[in-house]
Amino acid sequence: xxxxxxxxxxxxxxxxxxxxxxxxxxxxxxxxxxxxxxxxxxxxxxxxxxxxxxxxxxxxxxxxxxxxxxxxxxxxxxxxxxxxxxxxxxxxxxxxxxxxxxxxxxxxxxxxxxxxxxxxxxxxxxxxxxxxxxxxxxxxxxxxxxxxxxxxxxxxxxxxxxxxxxx
Numbered sequence: 001x002x003x004x005x006x007x008x009x010x011x012x013x014x015x016x017x018x019x020x021x022x023x024x025x026x027x028x029x030x031x032x033x034x035x036x037x038x039x040x041x042x043x044x045x046x047x048x049x050x051x052x053x054x055x056x057x058x059x060x061x062x063x064x065x066x067x068x069x070x071x072x073x074x075x076x077x078x079x080x081x082x083x084x085x086x087x088x089x090x091x092x093x094x095x096x097x098x099x100x101x102x103x104x105x106x107x108x109x110x111x112x113x114x115x116x117x118x119x120x121x122x123x124x125x126x127x128x129x130x131x132x133x134x135x136x137x138x139x140x141x142x143x144x145x146x147x148x149x150x151x152x153x154x155x156x157x158x159x160x161x162x163x164x165x166x167x
């Protein structure tokens with residue numbers, strides 16, 4: 001009774017879903033909830049060993065998490081239930097350990113902020129290196145004092161951010 005989705009085909013189905021929803025080249029993470037009509041419930045994912053996964057949820061690493069939410073015997077979507085199911089997938093997509101903890105801990109929050117800061121630092125260094133290459137490629141280029149001051153502030157900011165991350 002109900003429908004079964006093979007775990008091997010979940011990636012194919014996610015790709016189909018992505019093509020219909022549009023993919024993103026940014027760092028967006030999508031949390032998709034498909035409402036499964038009662039006629040198709042319960043919908044479960046069949047693992048490669050033949051066992052059934054009651055929780056019909058899976059990850060699409062380049063896209064996000066997908067939850068197949070059964071509407072059977074439900075009048076409305078329970079947001080707490082949905083978020084409780086998707087939070088472990090969100091943690092995994094963010095590079096954190098998936099856990100049954102319904103919260104993001106202070107340590108996990110610090111780790112995410114540190115990763116973001118490091119990403120911004122690296123982007124800033126790349127931008128400054130590109131500027132150096134540009135200046136080196138154009139002989140006799142005059143750089144105004146205000147630009148030199150902004151570059152000096154940028155370098156100081158990068159050093160300060162690096163010192164903070166090392167602490």
